[in-house]
Amino acid sequence: MLMGLFIAAVIALIIIYKFLPNKKIFPYLCVALLIVFAVSAFIQNRYNNEVLTRAQIEELHNRQNIFSEWYAEYQKDINSLDRNWQRYYGIVETLKTTEIYEYTIYEQLLELEKETIDEQQRIHSLKVPPELDAESSELLASVINKTKIYADAQVKTISLTRKAANPEGFKNLNALNKRINEINIREAPAGLFTATEIAAIRNILGDVE
Numbered sequence: 001m002l003m004g005l006f007i008a009a010v011i012a013l014i015i016i017y018k019f020l021p022n023k024k025i026f027p028y029l030c031v032a033l034l035i036v037f038a039v040s041a042f043i044q045n046r047y048n049n050e051v052l053t054r055a056q057i058e059e060l061h062n063r064q065n066i067f068s069e070w071y072a073e074y075q076k077d078i079n080s081l082d083r084n085w086q087r088y089y090g091i092v093e094t095l096k097t098t099e100i101y102e103y104t105i106y107e108q109l110l111e112l113e114k115e116t117i118d119e120q121q122r123i124h125s126l127k128v129p130p131e132l133d134a135e136s137s138e139l140l141a142s143v144i145n146k147t148k149i150y151a152d153a154q155v156k157t158i159s160l161t162r163k164a165a166n167p168e169g170f171k172n173l174n175a176l177n178k179r180i181n182e183i184n185i186r187e188a189p190a191g192l193f194t195a196t197e198i199a200a201i202r203n204i205l206g207d208v209e
Contacts, residue, residue, distance in 0.1 A: 091108050091112070
């Protein structure tokens with residue numbers, strides 16, 4: 001558009017110079033047209049920058065909303081993982097204090113194992129939203145990978161404990177508790193630490209007023 005204005009101005013100057021009775025005022029006309037062109041160029045450039053800024057802000061808002069929705073669903077999965085783990089340790093503590101083995105304990109572990117496997121499948125279905133920028137996507141992929149590893153370790157620990165508590169192979173509570181302690185030492189997941197990645201994503205997306 002600016003190039004078109006410039007060409008039009010040059011043509012106009014040629015025509016004006018050809019038919020202008022007093023050639024002395026021609027330089028003033030050139031200066032006037034130059035000022036008009038400069039002002040037009042400034043206005044057009046400012047408009048383009050404003051449009052670009054609005055587009056960027058809109059895109060950032062969109063990414064923020066997408067991440068917020070994803071994270072809200074992710075938090076539900078994390079809460080499920082926490083509940084399952086608390087239930088598991090509740091069962092383990094019961095086994096440590098009980099005097100007589102009860103079949104209901106095995107049933108509780110069996111039910112818990114199924115629920116943790118269901119949650120594990122949900123965790124493994126997590127995907128990075130394609131609308132996010134490359135850096136945020138890489139960080140979120142790290143969050144998902146850490147969560148998968150955590151969920152896998154949780155399932156393995158609970159499954160091995162359930163097998164150890166199977167009444168068919170039960171010997172005595174001391175032996176069972178010793179076996180469960182060994183399982184927890186070797187297989188229990190470490191803490192799920194994703195705060196650094198989540199904070200970095202939020203920093204990238206920022207807060208747009």
